[in-house]
Amino acid sequence: MEAQAAAQRIAWLSKEIERHNRLYYEQDMPEVTDAEYDALFRELQGLEKEFPELALPDSPTGRVGGRPLAKFTQVRHSMPMLSLENAFTEEDMVDFDDRVKRFLGLAADTLIPYVCEPKMDGVAVELVYREGLLAIGSTRGDGVVGEDVTQNLKTIKDVPLRLETMEPPELLTVRGEVYLPLAPFRKFNQEREEAGEAPFANPRNAAAGSLRQLDSRITAKRPLSIFCYAPGELGGVEFSSQSHFLRTIPEWRLPVNPLTRVVNGIAEMLAYYQEMMEKRDDLPYEIDGVVVKVDSFQMQRELGEKSRSPRWAIAWKFPPRQATTIVEKIFHSVGRTGVITPVAFLKPVNVSGVMVSRATLHNWEELERKDIREGDTVVVERAGDVIPAVVQALLDQRPEGAVKPQVPEVCPVCGGEVVRLPDEVAVRCVGLACPAQLLERVKHFASRRAMDIEGLGDKFIEQLLSLKLIHDVADIYSLKEEDFMRFERMGKKLAENLLNAIQASKERDLSRLIFALGIRHVGEHTAKLLAGAFGSIENLAQASEEELTSIREVGPQVATSIADFFRNEENLKVLDRLKEAGVSPKVEEKRVGGRFTGKTFVFTGALEKFTRDEAKKMVEQEGAHAAGSVSKKTDYVVAGADAGSKLEKARQLGVRVLTEEEFLELMQ
Numbered sequence: 001m002e003a004q005a006a007a008q009r010i011a012w013l014s015k016e017i018e019r020h021n022r023l024y025y026e027q028d029m030p031e032v033t034d035a036e037y038d039a040l041f042r043e044l045q046g047l048e049k050e051f052p053e054l055a056l057p058d059s060p061t062g063r064v065g066g067r068p069l070a071k072f073t074q075v076r077h078s079m080p081m082l083s084l085e086n087a088f089t090e091e092d093m094v095d096f097d098d099r100v101k102r103f104l105g106l107a108a109d110t111l112i113p114y115v116c117e118p119k120m121d122g123v124a125v126e127l128v129y130r131e132g133l134l135a136i137g138s139t140r141g142d143g144v145v146g147e148d149v150t151q152n153l154k155t156i157k158d159v160p161l162r163l164e165t166m167e168p169p170e171l172l173t174v175r176g177e178v179y180l181p182l183a184p185f186r187k188f189n190q191e192r193e194e195a196g197e198a199p200f201a202n203p204r205n206a207a208a209g210s211l212r213q214l215d216s217r218i219t220a221k222r223p224l225s226i227f228c229y230a231p232g233e234l235g236g237v238e239f240s241s242q243s244h245f246l247r248t249i250p251e252w253r254l255p256v257n258p259l260t261r262v263v264n265g266i267a268e269m270l271a272y273y274q275e276m277m278e279k280r281d282d283l284p285y286e287i288d289g290v291v292v293k294v295d296s297f298q299m300q301r302e303l304g305e306k307s308r309s310p311r312w313a314i315a316w317k318f319p320p321r322q323a324t325t326i327v328e329k330i331f332h333s334v335g336r337t338g339v340i341t342p343v344a345f346l347k348p349v350n351v352s353g354v355m356v357s358r359a360t361l362h363n364w365e366e367l368e369r370k371d372i373r374e375g376d377t378v379v380v381e382r383a384g385d386v387i388p389a390v391v392q393a394l395l396d397q398r399p400e401g402a403v404k405p406q407v408p409e410v411c412p413v414c415g416g417e418v419v420r421l422p423d424e425v426a427v428r429c430v431g432l433a434c435p436a437q438l439l440e441r442v443k444h445f446a447s448r449r450a451m452d453i454e455g456l457g458d459k460f461i462e463q464l465l466s467l468k469l470i471h472d473v474a475d476i477y478s479l480k481e482e483d484f485m486r487f488e489r490m491g492k493k494l495a496e497n498l499l500n501a502i503q504a505s506k507e508r509d510l511s512r513l514i515f516a517l518g519i520r521h522v523g524e525h526t527a528k529l530l531a532g533a534f535g536s537i538e539n540l541a542q543a544s545e546e547e548l549t550s551i552r553e554v555g556p557q558v559a560t561s562i563a564d565f566f567r568n569e570e571n572l573k574v575l576d577r578l579k580e581a582g583v584s585p586k587v588e589e590k591r592v593g594g595r596f597t598g599k600t601f602v603f604t605g606a607l608e609k610f611t612r613d614e615a616k617k618m619v620e621q622e623g624a625h626a627a628g629s630v631s632k633k634t635d636y637v638v639a640g641a642d643a644g645s646k647l648e649k650a651r652q653l654g655v656r657v658l659t660e661e662e663f664l665e666l667m668q
């Protein structure tokens with residue numbers, strides 16, 4: 001490559017790597033797999049070696065991690081926390097071993113004692129114990145300054161708050177890797193996908209995202225673990241070697257990976273790597289390679305550090321679990337909560353021991369970005385996730401005429417119109433009667449905080465569905481005793497109780513019914529606001545997005561979601577049938593009497609006695625709501641000075657018009 005081309009490529013690679021660093025370290029949402037990132041990184045390192053004068057002074061190859069996020073208190077590490085040099089081949093490892101010996105002036109046939117450790121795919125942290133008590137815990141950050149996550153680390157049950165020893169050292173700093181085991185990682189991702197959120201690409205990003213929460217209660221819900229692997233600054237204690245360190249700290253209850261082992265020389269090191277490769281798929285956590293460290297701390301000191309990594313250690317990465325195959329078809333799968341996910345049917349291919357015939361494309365945004373089409377030859381990868389993913393399409397192998405897949409317009413299961421909320425990557429079906437969602441919808445509808453149908457728990461609901469006794473939530477109200485008698489272990493008394501509970505639920509508050517419909521973004525609180533403002537399901541169903549957003553606390557996203565829900569014709573049918581069945585919710589008494597429950601006010605012109613926000617608050621306290629435009633449904637128009645078209649329209653429609661004074665009187 002010529003110098004000019006090299007300079008251009010170096011600039012592009014540096015920028016691209018920086019961008020991926022931000023996505024990965026700051027947002028925990030990488031766009032490319034580690035293997036793809038490593039390829040860019042290696043290419044940049046290679047060019048910088050060939051053209052040292054062209055390397056940018058702040059090149060990412062000389063730096064560690066990403067900036068600590070400003071939302072956390074910053075912690076300065078007393079000794080920098082470095083990254084590791086990567087090796088990808090046996091040859092790289094032989095080079096490493098040779099370099100160590102040369103640097104130390106040892107004969108080429110010396111067998112150096114190394115410590116081999118699994119490379120945990122997690123997030124690096126530092127724990128500082130003073131007089132045996134956990135004083136501070138932080139993330140690596142950019143290696144010099146990290147984020148204070150002490151409270152969050154304290155929620156991890158493997159992190160001792162106090163060292164288990166009668167005579168703790170004055171100061172013990174340890175570094176380790178916080179990780180999320182695979183089982184909870186998969187469960188967590190599944191929950192995210194069902195909620196319409198992008199899943200984490202790997203357990204490492206999930207661990208980092210979980211650890212870097214401002215609310216430690218969220219961290220506490222994620223079963224994170226830790227393995228410790230290196231000392232930091234010490235006081236009143238010394239270790240002669242890595243193995244000495246790793247032997248000692250478990251006695252104080254600091255966890256060390258039991259697969260850690262001391263080996264002598266390159267041959268044993270290679271054997272260790274092979275062994276871990278074989279174990280890899282059976283471990284309950286993800287490892288992405290092995291880390292090899294010179295055991296003796298004396299030797300480590302002699303070898304010293306480079307700007308980004310120590311000379312005495314190396315991370316030997318496992319090859320990515322990838323294979324190439326053909327996308328035969330792209331189809332849409334509807335999840336339990338209505339999220340429609342694009343999935344690729346593949347020509348079956350063996351990906352490091354596992355036959356793969358389908359792979360997730362995660363969501364439409366990602367599918368569009370990666371531009372994957374039916375007929376494409378693609379790279380699939382099994383990462384920490386069980387569900388393989390399509391990494392990229394090989395564009396030079398794209399068959400002629402391959403067309404871009406289209407976002408479906410209707411739900412492939414129920415045929416209902418598909419919606420996509422602003423700021424969400426997920427495309428979803430909002431059908432109350434969509435078979436793919438029925439189980440979740442009925443469970444939610446009957447739950448304690450919704451319609452509270454006592455006794456109608458998950459087990460019974462599952463039977464109702466499998467016996468095809470209900471097809472939507474309205475069907476619950478036409479169930480008869482003989483229907484329940486078909487259940488396993490059902491008695492007359494129990495069936496009677498269930499029917500009574502169903503009957504009783506007909507008179508729940510309106511806010512509970514609104515909540516029970518399971519409209520996205522409408523939780524209990526919003527349901528209460530809506531019930532207060534609209535007074536009936538019919539009014540709510542007819543409300544425009546503008547009217548909806550005029551309610552305090554209802555933003556455009558919530559408004560769109562509500563409007564989308566009521567646009568669905570099947571949903572309106574179900575609502576009609578609920579009404580026919582006698583579900584007649586009570587409207588809660590409003591706090592301050594609620595004299596104007598369900599009424600609509602419109603404010604127009606220049607208001608002098610109060611602001612629009614204040615006016616809105618006043619009417620909402622009375623159970624009414626403020627709308628932005630005048631219609632037949634408007635009850636009052638309050639007109640200030642220079643009121644224009646809205647006032648005119650009010651007069652045309654015969655809506656009552658109030659001055660500011662009259663309005664205040666009314667509110668008294």
Ligand SMILES: NC(=O)c1ccc[n+]([C@@H]2O[C@H](COP(=O)([O-])OP(=O)(O)OC[C@H]3O[C@@H](n4cnc5c(N)ncnc54)[C@H](O)[C@@H]3O)[C@@H](O)[C@H]2O)c1
Pocket residue numbers: 020021023024025030031032033034035037038064065082083084086117118119120121122123124125140177229291315
């Ligand atoms: N996909 C992306 O967009 C993207 C972006 C940035 C980084 N990355 C990934 O991150 C890597 C660079 O990150 P990095 O600087 O953390 O380096 P690294 O993950 O390659 O190695 C250093 C880290 O390994 C971890 N580690 C795990 N087990 C260890 C052990 N037993 N002993 C010592 N350390 C251990 C520590 O956290 C340490 O900081 C890249 O190679 C790539 O895989 C990916």
Ligand SMILES: [Zn+2]
Pocket residue numbers: 334411412413414415416429430431434435436
């Ligand atoms: Zn559907």
